[in-house]
Amino acid sequence: MQKVNRWVWLTGVTLSIGVALVSGYQLLRERQVYTVRLATGGASGEYYAFGTAIAQVVAAHEPKIKIEVVESAGSPQNMQAVQARRADLALVQSDTPVLPAVQAVAQLYPEMFHLIADTAAEIDSIADLQGKRIALMPKGSGSYTLFWPLIAHYGLQPEDFQAFPMSPTEAHAALLRGDVDALFRIIGLGNESVAALLRDPAVELVPIQQIEALRLSQPYLQPTIIPQGAYDGSPPTPAADLPVVAVNALLVAHQAVPLEVVKAVTRTLYESRNELIRANPHTAQIQSPSVSQNLGIPLHPGAQAYYYQDEPNFFVEYAEPMGLLLSATIIVASGIWQFRLWLVGRQKNRADMYNLEILALIEQVHSASSLEELRSIRQQLFEILQQVVVDLDIDRISPESFQSFTFPWQVAIDTIRHREMILMNLTGTR
Structure with missing residues (x-):
């Protein structure tokens, strides 16, 4: 009996220590x-x-x-x-x-390939880089690494042109000074520094062709476009939808x-x-x-x-009786399909409404005569963006419609910046 009591005591002490350790560990984690x-x-x-x-x-x-x-x-x-x-x-x-x-x-x-060239260099495709001076992003960057397999597809070797790795700021300045004929950079659409560079009429975006052929050797590339007016709306930059490729961040x-x-x-x-x-x-x-x-x-x-936090447990998911009548299943499926068609149409109509509001604001930007008007329009744009994000969260618009909305919204923002520069130059404001 004494041995039993001893074991009970030891077990109780061990359990107490274990509970204390677990509780202390949990408290520390919290x-x-x-x-x-x-x-x-x-x-x-x-x-x-x-x-x-x-x-x-x-x-x-x-x-x-x-x-x-x-x-x-x-x-x-x-x-x-x-x-x-x-x-x-x-x-x-x-x-x-x-x-x-x-x-x-x-x-x-998505991060899009941007080949930006001096208009005087007569670069209409990647193949035209032969004999030219090219500014690249720093060694070790993704842009630098991806440039070489890209140009290899067009039959170019490193000795066919002059490559100058440098920082983005240095590359932009070198192109504007005429120290290089083109620069290559992989960047998200609408980057402000790229937008500022493209406002200079002496530079232009160059399309990247043969996209499907490129994907045979580089399957991670995705075909995409830089939409007309993505970097400026008046005049539109680029002037038309520009085919390029992209990788994802x-x-x-x-x-x-x-x-x-x-x-x-x-x-x-x-x-x-x-x-x-x-x-x-x-x-x-x-x-x-x-x-x-x-x-x-x-x-x-x-x-x-x-x-996967909202996915039900397997046994919970299949706990309901499996013997539903085929006719009931068809009726339910048909109802769901009709509801989906209605919901998709409603989401698209709502997204189109926002896009029309953006286009109307862009028209106001072109006719704005004061910086105060532009500030008011910018505020309206951010209010629209906030409402669109709310609608996305509660499924009033679809993710696809949201992606299409971001392009005209960014064009509107860039158009405001362009108009502000014009008004400041007219009034001498700094």
Whole structure:
């Protein structure tokens, strides 16, 4: 009996210690502040601005997560940094070879190939780069890395032209000075520095042809267009829809980053859209969650936990009796299909309404005679954008309609900037 009591006592003490340890561990986890490093790009680049917006909004909603935005040379370096755990998260181009310890979090937005040339250089295609001086982005960047397989398709070798790697700011200045004949850069549509460069009539965008043939050797490339007027509406730049190719910007994480951290970051991307857009309008192009679930590379468990959180348990899903009558199934399916057709039509009509409002505001911009009028129009544009984001969240418009909306909205913003410059020059305002 004494031995039994001793074992009972020892078991009770062991269980108490175990409960205390588990409770203490859980308490520490609840109070723990996570600091993670997000590798982006150069401080003046789009990746850095995008990463800064994510860090700001995550900090506002998740006080236990602090994101340090880290400068880098570009996608290949970012992938290596995550693999070596010098960074926990990173922005990379979808063509970057994925390393074993790196997992996907989300697909963000398309990055388009921009070949911008001096009009006097008579460059109408990539093949015309032979014998020319080309400004490239810094070595190690995604733009630099992708340039070489691109020109190889057209039969060009490095010795066929002069290549000058430099920063984006230096490349833009070199083209305007005439020190180079063209520059190549992969960037999200509507980049402000590219828009400013294209306002100079001495430079132009060059189309990238043979897109389907390019994809035979580079399947990660996606055919796309730079829409007419994407960079300026009056006169439209480009003057017509311009065929180009694109890769996608991805958010990736090291597999060892805690699940709750990646889940919180993923949730911020999709559920804090308004704040993200206010911090950086380009975040409006973030792809839908369904796209990120099918990237062809392993998803981080934290991203999986967010994407599949609403999926029912297998036994719950199939708990209902399976013996429904065939006629009832047909009636229900028909009703759902009719409702879907009605909903899609309603979503499209609502999106078209917003696009018409944008076009009307663009007309007002052209006739505006004061900076105050332009400020009022800009405010109306951001109010429309906020309403569209709300409608997207509650399924009043579809993700496809939202993507089509972002183009005229950005054109309107760029048109305002162009009109402001004209008015300031007329009035001598600085």
